Amino acid sequence: MWSFSGISNSIHEWLSQTFNPTLTIIIEMVIAGVAVIGLFAGLGLVLVIMERKVSAWMQIRLGPNRVGPKGMFQSLADTLKLLVKEGLTPTGADKLLFNLAPFIAMIVAMLLMAPIAFAKDFQLWDLNIGVLYVSAISSMMVISILMAGWASNNKYSLMGAMRSGAQIVSYELSAGLSVLSIVVLTGSLRVSDIIQSQADGWWIFKGHIPAVIAFVTFIIAVTAETNRAPFDLAEAESELTAGFHTEYSGMKFALFFLAEYVNVFIVCAIGATLFLGGWMPFHIGHWAGFNHVMDYIPSSLWFFGKTFFLIFVIMWFRWTFPRLRIDQLLNLEWKYLLPISMVNLLLVTAMAILKWHF
Amino acid sequence: MYRQTEIIKDASQPGIEGDMVINVGPQHPATHGVLHLVITLNGETIKKVEPHLGYIHRSIEKMCESLSYRQFIYVTSRMDYLSAHINNHACALCVEKGLQVEIPPRAQVIRILMDELTRIASHELWWGAMAMDLGAFTPFFHAFRERETINDIMEDTCGARLTMNYIVPGGVMADLHPDFQKKTKEFIQLYKRKIHEYDELVTGNIIFQNRMKGIGYLSPEDAVSYGCTGPTARGSGVSSDIRKLYPYEIYDKLEFDEVLESAGDSFARYMIRIGEMQQSIRIIEQLIDNIPEGDFQAKTKAVLKLPKGEYYSRVETARGELGVYIVSENGTTPYRIKFRSPGFSNLSVLDHIARGSKLGDLVAMMGTLDLVIPDIDR
Numbered sequence: 250m251w252s253f254s255g256i257s258n259s260i261h262e263w264l265s266q267t268f269n270p271t272l273t274i275i276i277e278m279v280i281a282g283v284a285v286i287g288l289f290a291g292l293g294l295v296l297v298i299m300e301r302k303v304s305a306w307m308q309i310r311l312g313p314n315r316v317g318p319k320g321m322f323q324s325l326a327d328t329l330k331l332l333v334k335e336g337l338t339p340t341g342a343d344k345l346l347f348n349l350a351p352f353i354a355m356i357v358a359m360l361l362m363a364p365i366a367f368a369k370d371f372q373l374w375d376l377n378i379g380v381l382y383v384s385a386i387s388s389m390m391v392i393s394i395l396m397a398g399w400a401s402n403n404k405y406s407l408m409g410a411m412r413s414g415a416q417i418v419s420y421e422l423s424a425g426l427s428v429l430s431i432v433v434l435t436g437s438l439r440v441s442d443i444i445q446s447q448a449d450g451w452w453i454f455k456g457h458i459p460a461v462i463a464f465v466t467f468i469i470a471v472t473a474e475t476n477r478a479p480f481d482l483a484e485a486e487s488e489l490t491a492g493f494h495t496e497y498s499g500m501k502f503a504l505f506f507l508a509e510y511v512n513v514f515i516v517c518a519i520g521a522t523l524f525l526g527g528w529m530p531f532h533i534g535h536w537a538g539f540n541h542v543m544d545y546i547p548s549s550l551w552f553f554g555k556t557f558f559l560i561f562v563i564m565w566f567r568w569t570f571p572r573l574r575i576d577q578l579l580n581l582e583w584k585y586l587l588p589i590s591m592v593n594l595l596l597v598t599a600m601a602i603l604k605w606h607f
Numbered sequence: 608m609y610r611q612t613e614i615i616k617d618a619s620q621p622g623i624e625g626d627m628v629i630n631v632g633p634q635h636p637a638t639h640g641v642l643h644l645v646i647t648l649n650g651e652t653i654k655k656v657e658p659h660l661g662y663i664h665r666s667i668e669k670m671c672e673s674l675s676y677r678q679f680i681y682v683t684s685r686m687d688y689l690s691a692h693i694n695n696h697a698c699a700l701c702v703e704k705g706l707q708v709e710i711p712p713r714a715q716v717i718r719i720l721m722d723e724l725t726r727i728a729s730h731e732l733w734w735g736a737m738a739m740d741l742g743a744f745t746p747f748f749h750a751f752r753e754r755e756t757i758n759d760i761m762e763d764t765c766g767a768r769l770t771m772n773y774i775v776p777g778g779v780m781a782d783l784h785p786d787f788q789k790k791t792k793e794f795i796q797l798y799k800r801k802i803h804e805y806d807e808l809v810t811g812n813i814i815f816q817n818r819m820k821g822i823g824y825l826s827p828e829d830a831v832s833y834g835c836t837g838p839t840a841r842g843s844g845v846s847s848d849i850r851k852l853y854p855y856e857i858y859d860k861l862e863f864d865e866v867l868e869s870a871g872d873s874f875a876r877y878m879i880r881i882g883e884m885q886q887s888i889r890i891i892e893q894l895i896d897n898i899p900e901g902d903f904q905a906k907t908k909a910v911l912k913l914p915k916g917e918y919y920s921r922v923e924t925a926r927g928e929l930g931v932y933i934v935s936e937n938g939t940t941p942y943r944i945k946f947r948s949p950g951f952s953n954l955s956v957l958d959h960i961a962r963g964s965k966l967g968d969l970v971a972m973m974g975t976l977d978l979v980i981p982d983i984d985r
Contacts (some may be wrong), residue, residue: 308748359618397844404629408651408966478742487637487740487970571744571815574967575651 256368281373285362289355293507297324299557300510300564307568321327328503336499339402346400351497351504353393358511360386364440365518368528368549371496373440379440380432383519384425387474390512391417394476394483394493401496409492412575413483417474421581424470427463427591430597431523434460444527451526457605459596464524466590471516472563473578475509479570480578487572517559521552525559528552626654633662637740637970640980642954644969651965656958660872664984671944676702676776676911679941684770686948687982689908692721693924695774700855701920701931702776705913711902714778715856716894721761721773722922723887724791727798728757729925730880730887737877737974738809741818746809753801755793765786776911778904791895795888802884810881819874823960825973826871833959834952837927838883839976844869849923863890873968878974926950926977946954950982 260280264273298313298321307311313320338347364379366372376382391414400412432438434456435446446452453459473480484492494505521527528548532540573581599605627648633641641662647655667686671679680698684691688798696718703710710718735750758768763784765771773780808814825835830843840847848865850858866882868875913935927949934943954974963968 289853304744309752310748352859408629412651481742482967485742485967487742488967490636540695568745570739570743571809571812572967573814574818574965576965577814577817 257370271593285359289359289361289507289511293510294324295512295559296325296510296560297506298360298491299560300567303561303564304568307565325479331489331500332504334499336501337496337526339496341402342496343400343402346396347496348501350393350397350400351501351508353396354390355504357386357389357393358508358515361512361515365487365515366444366522366527367552368547371549373602375439375441378438380428380438380443380519380523382430382594383515384421387512387515388417388421390474390508393508397497398493401493403496405489405491405495406493406604407494409483409485409489412485413476415575416476416480416482416578417603420473420480420586422589423466423582423586424474426587426594427467427470428523430459430463430590430594431456433594433597433601436601440522440527444522444529447526447529448532450532451524451529453524456597457600459600460524462589462593463597464520467524467561469519469586470582471520472566473582475512475516475563476510477513477563478567481572482575482578485572505532513560513563514556514600517556518552519562520559521555525555526551527555610806612782629965631969633857638980639978642980643985645955646969648966649959649965651967651968653964653966655960656961656969658811658954658957660984662984663981665981667985668770668946672941675939676913676941679769679944680775681757682771683946685771685981686946686985687924687926687929687950687979688769689732689979690725690924690926691770691772692718692725692774693922694929695772696722697920697922697924697929697931699774699776700922701918701933702913704920705916705918705933705935706776706907706911708905708907710778710779710856710905711898713901714859714903714905717779717783717903718774719856719858719861720891720898721764721771721779721896723890724760724794726887726925727884728754730884731757733808733880733925733974733977734805737971737977738815740974741815742971743809743815747807749801749804750809753794753798755981756790756797760787760790760794763790771947775904777907778902780904782903783898787896787897791891793870795892797896798884798888804882810877816874818968818971819872819877819975820870821874822968823869823873823876823962823975825956825960829956829959830871831914833956835927835956836949836952837923837925837977838866838876838879839927839956841866841878842868842975843871847928849921849928855920855922861893863887873971873975880977888916907915912939913941921947926948926979926982927953946985948982948985950980954978954983969978 260373262279264276268276302312313323316322316326338344361383363374364372364376364382394413395410398413401407418606431443431452434452435443437443453464456463476483484494489495494502497505528551530543530546530548530551532543629646629648630643631646632638632643638644643659643662645657645659646653665685667682670682674682677980680695683694683698686694731750731754735747738746761771764781764787765773825839825843827843827845830840830845835845836847845866846852846865846867851865863886866879866886868878913933915935915937918933918935919930921928928947929949930947932945932947933941936942957973957976963973
């Protein structure tokens with residue numbers, strides 16, 4: 250199996266031979282930081298063009314096709330446009346909070362990159378409470394949205410932020426509970442342990458029906474948590490023009506936009522890690538030959554393949570469904586998803602205790 | 608059911624503590640034009656909706672007074688631009704009533720064919736736009752796929768795709784394009800092949816149904832008293848199809864049903880329009896192979912003069928009853944023209960049905976009323 254550990258080990262050895270230990274750590278942190286920022290920008294560009302192509306495909310049209318081959322550089326051109334655009338701050342806005350909000354959104358999205366295992370041995374920070382860390386940090390997203398909505402001094406923004414607050418806080422519960430069901434099965438909060446536990450089969454296959462229920466609940470809940478359609482009430486463009494980012498322009502808007510897409514990537518990566526085995530290849534029981542072939546596919550391809558499949562599913566939702574109303578949205582969570590995921594957690598716990606899973 | 612019109616009476620005075628007043632429009636994605644709604648909100652719940660009109664007022668009625676009876680019809684294409692043919696038709700009928708001319712049968716059939724194609728095109732656009740109001744973008748493009756076919760048919764015969772100016776006093780402007788029958792049959796085939804997608808994508812969707820059912824209830828009594836016509840009234844079970852009640856041209860000889868629903872909610876109004884598209888297809892199918900030969904225009908004088916008197920004609924547009932009222936002083940131009948547009952009365956009901964519902968529903972209700980703002984303002 251291919252691995253990044255060789256590269257990272259050799260860099261680490263070379264650095265520790267050349268510099269003293271403190272400097273080594275600092276240089277390594279800088280490398281990691283640059284990598285995350287690069288990934289952040291790269292993912293944003295890729296996901297925007299992907300969304301536009303997927304929507305074009307579903308809407309019987311071509312999508313962007315002028316800039317570069319098949320329009321691949323369209324989002325680069327858009328970024329350039331947004332960079333040179335004037336970032337207005339409306340009069341009457343709370344200047345500090347208004348300008349701070351997009352950066353908080355971005356920082357939250359970047360922090361969430363830390364515990365994600367992109368490939369075998371390719372993880373920034375394998376902390377022992379990885380899953381808890383993700384739930385904790387992702388709930389800080391709502392702060393930036395509330396901040397933006399409040400500071401904009403715009404009624405549409407305020408309503409968008411209000412909706413978003415109610416929505417994210419509610420849907421975090423069922424997202425957390427479905428994450429918890431995998432934690433119960435694995436017995437560990439560490440991301441690498443969760444992936445390792447799926448070496449002989451992914452949890453969505455090993456965990457019987459409760460795992461499938463948890464997976465479906467998770468996908469619905471994270472779609473709502475990232476403010477994607479059909480749960481995009483925070484920015485419902487036919488009702489609130491653009492919701493919480495109505496007043497933002499230029500790069501400040503772009504940061505919100507990027508953060509949204511990176512958040513989608515992160516929740517899909519978490520979903521892939523928890524339910525679809527992260528970078529673990531697809532194995533079938535005792536088919537040694539088949540498993541061997543699967544092992545030859547690089548682990549990063551496995552991870553990104555699964556993640557982008559989930560991203561595609563979430564995009565599919567967006568371009569198919571109409572939007573829910575705010576009371577229906579909260580009903581769905583509090584009356585259906587939350588009780589279902591609670592009962593489901595109970596089932597999973599019973600299953601884990603009785604060792605019914607594979 | 609959201610029948611909470613009574614409870615908000617005290618909120619009609621402005622400036623009550625805790626009210627949030629939001630201006631939706633004149634530039635807003637949901638109003639499909641320059642409609643300006645002043646909405647009083649309590650949280651997400653609507654207390655009051657106040658439409659402000661006049662942003663696209665072009666004084667069409669006054670302009671018509673200085674245009675001859677042949678010219679003024681072109682202006683009316685700009686009223687309800689989605690059913691331009693039917694507007695022209697109403698004006699032509701009114702002038703013909705004054706002139707006492709007999710329309711050749713070929714022209715009558717061509718007029719009905721064009722009317723029904725326009726009705727389908729208008730409902731297609733409404734379907735896409737309404738789904739977009741609810742947050743689903745994809746139906747819009749699917750609707751335009753079929754609508755483009757109709758526009759192509761129109762372009763062949765009339766030379767224009769939106770403001771056709773094809774129907775003139777005495778008949779129609781020009782004869783049908785040789786390809787008209789072939790292309791129309793192709794369109795019918797395409798439509799029948801694709802109509803199930805509409806139901807799969809939107810009608811059957813559980814989110815869509817939850818958003819539409821029981822929302823924006825309009826009782827039959829209110830529909831009558833507000834002067835609602837067209838699909839808005841028929842959604843409440845009020846029979847108001849001018850084609851059935853006061854048949855013009857040869858509608859009385861055609862077989863079609865007036866689509867009626869009794870629920871009175873947004874979903875009923877939605878189903879009416881879906882059903883009407885089917886009925887229009889039925890009418891076109893009856894006529895497309897039976898276009899009589901003959902003249903497409905009756906012989907009329909170059910300069911039309913209506914005898915002194917008052918004339919009124921009404922037709923069923925895609926949105927409801929369009930009435931044209933002409934007062935003639937025996938001149939070459941009308942002394943006074945009044946249009947009774949369906950959109951205006953249908954808009955007036957918005958405040959009544961929206962009170963007590965959520966902000967998101969307001970957009971859905973406006974979608975089912977099928978407002979075309981230039982038709983309201985004229």
